[in-house]
Amino acid sequence: MIVFRYLSREVLLTLSAVSAVLLVIIMSGRFIKYLAQAASGALDPGSLFLIMGFRLPGFMQLILPLGLFLGILLAYGRLYLESEMTVLSATGMSQQRLLGLTMIPAAFVALIVAWLSLSLAPQGANQFQLLLNKQDALTEFDTLVPGRFQALSDGSRVTYTEELTNDRTNLSGVFISQKSLGQDAKDRSISVLVAETGHQEVRPDGSRWLILNNGYRYDGNPGLADYRAIKYDTYGVLLPKPDASDEVTDRDAIPTLDLIGNPEPRAIAELQWRISLPLLVFIVTLIAVPLSRVNPRQGRFLKLLPAILLYMGYLTILISARGALEKGKLSPTLGLWWVHALFLAIGLLLLYWEPLRLKLASRRSVKEMTRG
Structure with missing residues (x-):
């Protein structure tokens, strides 16, 4: 023993x-x-x-x-x-x-x-x-961190905000870069959105929108001189619907x-x-x-x-x-x-x-x- x-x-x-x-x-x-x-x-x-x-x-x-x-x-x-x-x-x-x-x-x-x-x-x-x-099931703004650039999993959009409220509904100093993923070089355009403030809005049909205020939108193709700039007071961005599954x-x-x-x-x-x-x-x-x-x-x-x-x-x-x-x-x-x-x-x-x-x-x- x-x-x-x-x-x-x-x-x-x-x-x-x-x-x-x-x-x-x-x-x-x-x-x-x-x-x-x-x-x-x-x-x-x-x-x-x-x-x-x-x-x-x-x-x-x-x-x-x-x-x-x-x-x-x-x-x-x-x-x-x-x-x-x-x-x-x-x-x-x-x-x-x-x-x-x-x-x-x-x-x-x-x-x-x-x-x-x-x-x-x-x-x-x-x-x-x-x-x-x-x-x-979370949207990109549910995991957004202020002061950090965040990309979607497919790389189609990059989002940045200087400040974000605790309830994650109001943003300030917003920057969004979104590009199309087309195979043709002419279809690979980039859109850049900048805005002073923004907030999330849920419509009755369940869709989520990001409403931007007082900003600019820039559209163009990389390597080409063809681009346009639009100033807006209010601009809506449809957020992708999350894939919720149990x-x-x-x-x-x-x-x-x-x-x-x-x-x-x-x-x-x-x-x-x-x-x-x-x-x-x-x-x-x-x-x-x-x-x-x-x-x-x-x-x-x-x-x-x-x-x-x-x-x-x-x-x-x-x-x-x-x-x-x-x-x-x-x-x-x-x-x-x-x-x-x-x-x-x-x-x-x-x-x-x-x-x-x-x-x-x-x-x-x-x-x-x-x-x-």
């Missing part, structure tokens, strides 16, 4: 440290991406942290298996390097018993991963897509219960993927325990790179099989299970290779002695 607590503590502490580092790296990259979208007006800046919260379970379900894999390699590698594993081996600690003790904290991690992949991650993905649908189509956002019994290849692939993640925890544990065995003279990082490459190969083949299953190129019966069976065989080979090699070597030496 003392040995079990000691080994579990070493593995879980290393798992926590590695997972925290991986989470910070991944979350930072995603946050920068969403921050750039918010700066361009594609997302509401106030919803950035809410988006990251919804995406967190999806990140954790992939980080925890890798964190456990690296945690076993680093923790047990240190014990081998400091000859603690040698002492445990002298007291009867075999590789099989070490694996059995390691499978207990691995089962705890697998339960967390199963909860994330089967329940929490789909809920987070569902809320994330609903939030994006709400963002798509439909959730992302496969990651479909509840697990809705995937069970669904004959579509995409649903089958998604269900098998969610089941594969907790199963992945046990198989990488089987692979990590024999790979963590190092010679103190070789250093603890000797097998780290090959082990990471093996893990990445496992995950890459699993993702490729998932894509093939979605496209109907793989039988649902075969599905993703053959990948797990392949790496289960690799794990068993790694576990029993060293004892088998020593046994064969001892038999060979006995035969040589007999012959002598």
Whole structure:
């Protein structure tokens, strides 16, 4: 029991440290991406942290298996390097018993991963897509930031305002540049609107208009001297109608219960993927325990790179099989299970290779002695 607590503590502490580092790296990259979208007006800046919260379970379900894999390699590698594993081996600690003790904290991690992949991650993905649908329903002036040029997603219009009231209805110091997206060069005209003030107006038919006051409109083609300038007291600009939708189509956002019994290849692939993640925890544990065995003279990082490459190969083949299953190129019966069976065989080979090699070597030496 003392040995079990000691080994579990070493593995879980290393798992926590590695997972925290991986989470910070991944979350930072995603946050920068969403921050750039918010700066361009594609997302509401106030919803950035809410988006990251919804995406967190999806990140954790992939980080925890890798964190456990690296945690076993680093923790047990240190014990081998400091000859603690040698002492445990002298007291009867075999590789099989070490694996059995390691499978207990691995089962705890697998339960967390199963909860994330089967329940929490789909809920987070569902809320994330609903939030994006709400963002798509916003007009360009709902996300407009004073003092910053903001372009529409298709690049057809750029809008700027010096000041904007809190209710987002009244503007001052307005600049709008709008261009046509025709293929002919003669059709690629640009219209520039400047106005002292402006306000939004909703008509009875539901259409939104931007009413500009006291300004100028300039029309022309780039590279040509043909242009015109119009002074106006009041000018109306029709705002594009937002695409409001409450439909959730992302496969990651479909509840697990809705995937069970669904004959579509995409649903089958998604269900098998969610089941594969907790199963992945046990198989990488089987692979990590024999790979963590190092010679103190070789250093603890000797097998780290090959082990990471093996893990990445496992995950890459699993993702490729998932894509093939979605496209109907793989039988649902075969599905993703053959990948797990392949790496289960690799794990068993790694576990029993060293004892088998020593046994064969001892038999060979006995035969040589007999012959002598």
